[in-house]
Amino acid sequence: MSNNEAVRPHCAEPPADRTRPALGRRHLAAAALVLAALNLRPAVTSVGPVLEEMRAALGMSATVAGLLTSLPALCFALVGFAAPRLARRHGADGVIAIGALVMTVGLATRAFAPDAPAFVALSAVALAGIALTNVLLPVVVKQRFPDRVGAMTGLYSMALNVGASTAAAVTVPLARGFGGDWRAGLGAWAVLAAVAVPAWFLLARRRAAVAPGVDVPVPATGGSAPDAGVRVGRNATAWALAVFFGLQAGAAYVIIGWLPQMFRDAGLSAETAGLLFAVTSLLGVPLSFALSAVAGRLRNQSGLAAVLAVCGLAGYAGLWAAPATGAWLWAVLLGLSNCAFPLVLTMIGMRGRDGATVTRLSAFAQSTGYLLSMPVPILVGTLYQHSGGWRAPLTLMAALMLLQLVAGLVAGRDRRIG
Incomplete structure (x- = not known):
C-alpha cells in the first residue's frame, strides 16, 4: 500500500470537523445580513412622517425637501461606484x-443639525455608509x-x-415620547445602526478561505474572484437592469419622501399618514421573501416585473x-409596486455568473440606476411647489412607471453576464 493510500483514512475526518465552523460562519453571515438590512432605510423613511415639523424648524423649502429626498440616490450612486474597488482591497x-x-x-x-x-x-x-452596504450585500449573498441566492436575498x-x-x-410616537421633539425621533435610529457594527467586524475577521464544498471561499483580498474583465457597461441586460433599478428607486424615494405629505394634504392626520406609509413597507415584509424565492426559481422574471x-x-x-x-x-x-426592489436585487444576483461579475453588475446597476433616479x-x-397640488407630480410618476x-x-x- 502506498503512502498516499495509507493516509486517506486519517484525512476523512477533517472536512467533517470543519463543517461546524463553516456553518457558524454561514449563521453569522445570515445574522449580519439581517442586521445590515434593517438599517438600510430608517435614515430615509424616518424623515417623511416628521417632514413638516422639520421643514418649519430648519427653514427648509419644498425644493430643498425634494433635494433631500434625492440625496439617497446621489450618495448611493457616487459611493456605490467605489464599492467594488474597496471590496477588492479590504473585503x-x-x-x-x-x-x-x-x-x-x-x-x-x-x-x-x-x-x-x-x-x-x-x-x-x-x-454614504448605507451606499456601501447597498452594493455589497448582493455580493455577500x-x-x-x-445555492440560495433567491431565498437569502x-x-x-x-x-x-x-x-x-x-x-x-414609530418615529412620530418616539418624538412624542420625548416631548414632541422630532430630533429625538430621528436620532433614535442611530442605536439600531450601532447594533449592526460588531457583527460585520467579526465577520470581516473570519473571512479567511475555507475548504471547498463546506462553505464558499472568501479570499482575504476582497471576496470576489479575480477581475475577469467583463464590461457590464456594454451589455444590454446590464443596462436594462440599471434602468429598471433607477426607475423603481425613483418611485420608491418619491413614496418615502412625499407619500405621507400627500395623505396629509388630503386631510389625514400626521399619525394616520405615517401608518399609511408604514403599510407600503409592511407589505414588503412577507412579499419580499416570497417574491425573491419565487423569482430565484424562475428562468424569466419579466412577468413579475410587469405585475x-x-x-x-x-x-x-x-x-x-x-x-x-x-x-x-x-x-x-x-406597497406591492415597491416590491420591485427585492425583485431587481434577485435578478442582479442571478444574471452574473460568478461573484466577481455580480460585484461589478451590482455596482453598475445600482450606481447608474441611482444616478438616473436622482x-x-x-x-x-x-x-x-409650482402647481400647488399632486396631480401633475402623479401624472409624471405614472409615465415613469410605464x-x-x-x-x-x-x-x-x-440572460447571463460573464
Missing part, C-alpha cells in the same frame, strides 16, 4: 463594517450562499422592509382621483 465584509460605523455616526449627529444645510450634509454621511429584503416600516410608523408595474399605475391613478377616500387601497397597491424626487417637489414596465420586461429575460 466586502470589512467595507460593510466600516459603512455601518459611518452610518451610525451620521444618524447620531444629524439629529443635532442647526439648519437645513447641516442636516443635508450629515444625512449624506449616513447615506452570491459568495456565501450561491428575500431574507434581507424582508428585513429591509421591517426596518423601513418600523421607522415610518408590479401595473400595481404602481393603479396606485398613482387612485391618488390622483381620490387620495383620501381610497387611501388604504392606494397604500397597498404602492431627478425624480426633485421634479416631484418642484411640480408640487417606462419601468418596459425595462422590467427586458431585464427579466433569461
Whole structure:
C-alpha cells in the first residue's frame, strides 16, 4: 500500500470537523445580513412622517425637501461606484463594517443639525455608509450562499422592509415620547445602526478561505474572484437592469419622501399618514421573501416585473382621483409596486455568473440606476411647489412607471453576464 493510500483514512475526518465552523460562519453571515438590512432605510423613511415639523424648524423649502429626498440616490450612486474597488482591497465584509460605523455616526449627529444645510450634509454621511452596504450585500449573498441566492436575498429584503416600516410608523410616537421633539425621533435610529457594527467586524475577521464544498471561499483580498474583465457597461441586460433599478428607486424615494405629505394634504392626520406609509413597507415584509424565492426559481422574471408595474399605475391613478377616500387601497397597491426592489436585487444576483461579475453588475446597476433616479424626487417637489397640488407630480410618476414596465420586461429575460 502506498503512502498516499495509507493516509486517506486519517484525512476523512477533517472536512467533517470543519463543517461546524463553516456553518457558524454561514449563521453569522445570515445574522449580519439581517442586521445590515434593517438599517438600510430608517435614515430615509424616518424623515417623511416628521417632514413638516422639520421643514418649519430648519427653514427648509419644498425644493430643498425634494433635494433631500434625492440625496439617497446621489450618495448611493457616487459611493456605490467605489464599492467594488474597496471590496477588492479590504473585503466586502470589512467595507460593510466600516459603512455601518459611518452610518451610525451620521444618524447620531444629524439629529443635532442647526439648519437645513447641516442636516443635508450629515444625512449624506449616513447615506454614504448605507451606499456601501447597498452594493455589497448582493455580493455577500452570491459568495456565501450561491445555492440560495433567491431565498437569502428575500431574507434581507424582508428585513429591509421591517426596518423601513418600523421607522415610518414609530418615529412620530418616539418624538412624542420625548416631548414632541422630532430630533429625538430621528436620532433614535442611530442605536439600531450601532447594533449592526460588531457583527460585520467579526465577520470581516473570519473571512479567511475555507475548504471547498463546506462553505464558499472568501479570499482575504476582497471576496470576489479575480477581475475577469467583463464590461457590464456594454451589455444590454446590464443596462436594462440599471434602468429598471433607477426607475423603481425613483418611485420608491418619491413614496418615502412625499407619500405621507400627500395623505396629509388630503386631510389625514400626521399619525394616520405615517401608518399609511408604514403599510407600503409592511407589505414588503412577507412579499419580499416570497417574491425573491419565487423569482430565484424562475428562468424569466419579466412577468413579475410587469405585475408590479401595473400595481404602481393603479396606485398613482387612485391618488390622483381620490387620495383620501381610497387611501388604504392606494397604500397597498404602492406597497406591492415597491416590491420591485427585492425583485431587481434577485435578478442582479442571478444574471452574473460568478461573484466577481455580480460585484461589478451590482455596482453598475445600482450606481447608474441611482444616478438616473436622482431627478425624480426633485421634479416631484418642484411640480408640487409650482402647481400647488399632486396631480401633475402623479401624472409624471405614472409615465415613469410605464417606462419601468418596459425595462422590467427586458431585464427579466433569461440572460447571463460573464
